[in-house]
Amino acid sequence: MKKIVVTGGAGFIGSNLVRSLLEQREGKVIVIDNLFSGKEENLAEVRNEIGFERMDVRDLNAILPVIDGADTVYHLAAIPSVPRSIEDPVPSHDTNLNGCFNVFHAAVQGKVRRLIYAASSSAYGDTEVLPKVETMIPRPKSPYAAQKVMGEYYARCFYECYGLEAVALRFFNVYGPRQDPTSAYSGVLSLFITALIDGKNPTILGDGEQSRDFTYVKDVAGLCIKAAHAGKHVAGITYNAGNGNRHTLNKVWSLLQKIEGIELPAKYGPPRSGDVLHSQADTTLAIRDLGHDPKYSLEEGLRLTLEWYRQDRAA
Ligand code: UD1
Numbered sequence: 651m652k653k654i655v656v657t658g659g660a661g662f663i664g665s666n667l668v669r670s671l672l673e674q675r676e677g678k679v680i681v682i683d684n685l686f687s688g689k690e691e692n693l694a695e696v697r698n699e700i701g702f703e704r705m706d707v708r709d710l711n712a713i714l715p716v717i718d719g720a721d722t723v724y725h726l727a728a729i730p731s732v733p734r735s736i737e738d739p740v741p742s743h744d745t746n747l748n749g750c751f752n753v754f755h756a757a758v759q760g761k762v763r764r765l766i767y768a769a770s771s772s773a774y775g776d777t778e779v780l781p782k783v784e785t786m787i788p789r790p791k792s793p794y795a796a797q798k799v800m801g802e803y804y805a806r807c808f809y810e811c812y813g814l815e816a817v818a819l820r821f822f823n824v825y826g827p828r829q830d831p832t833s834a835y836s837g838v839l840s841l842f843i844t845a846l847i848d849g850k851n852p853t854i855l856g857d858g859e860q861s862r863d864f865t866y867v868k869d870v871a872g873l874c875i876k877a878a879h880a881g882k883h884v885a886g887i888t889y890n891a892g893n894g895n896r897h898t899l900n901k902v903w904s905l906l907q908k909i910e911g912i913e914l915p916a917k918y919g920p921p922r923s924g925d926v927l928h929s930q931a932d933t934t935l936a937i938r939d940l941g942h943d944p945k946y947s948l949e950e951g952l953r954l955t956l957e958w959y960r961q962d963r964a965a
Pocket of ligand 1: 730731732733771772821823835837838841853854856899922926928
């Protein structure tokens, strides 16, 4: 049976990916997670079907034997959040760069066939043109964005230098079940949806006309697995892993009110430092090379996410 390692597998995207890997019987799934922002309860009902190693990707000696001999490593472990990286850059640098290097290095030492690296749409910064195409020169506006771009360069150079088939996927504002809404750095849709359930007015930072390519987590998990199976020609390449659409925060909040059938005006606050104005993926390359096929419209994804938070509250 193939060994599949998911770093950050107890986190929001990682725990969704673990479920997709199990559904598709991809092999023996082993999660590496230090439970900094991930939670074991994110893996609750699949816990007996997987291996779980509580360890930190910054600890090379710890991760080496776990990664050794794996067929595929999905490297999702990171300290996410643009504002967190601006306010507290040292830990994010340490995990997102030093930890990232360790995972690439361990993958080479362990003769891993393929590594899928979670890159970020923040790489584009405020490049004028929309949608964002992979050929654009990165313009990181935050330490987080710069760290994530560096990982893409590792993906390319580890393929060139060591033959590791690394593929970088730029995630575009992923949302869905198990996204933690309780942190000051939580993704905006987890905050919007839990505000809706609680009947509280959300805060929109800026005028709400900034836009994002919100991508449902199952579409992202599906693309990760496709990238692991694609031919060798994808090695060393960075792909946009977005939905291909873009919606303003004002529009998303009014859609959520419509879905719920209530009126709850948003409060407005000052724009966030390092914030990108607009983001939208050109998915041409990912469709052509990886067979990317996002299935969830924003409305469908929001309905499913809303339902999940509601059930989670009731449990
Ligand atoms: C960025 C990346 C995304 C990455 C994520 C990691 C871009 C375009 N996207 O997301 O790919 O996965 O970092 O954390 O760079 N906002 C509010 N009210 C709130 C919270 C946020 O209005 O209570 C606003 C923010 O100012 C921002 C938008 O919502 O304009 C999205 O913010 P957030 O969910 O934090 O994600 P990004 O920073 O866009």
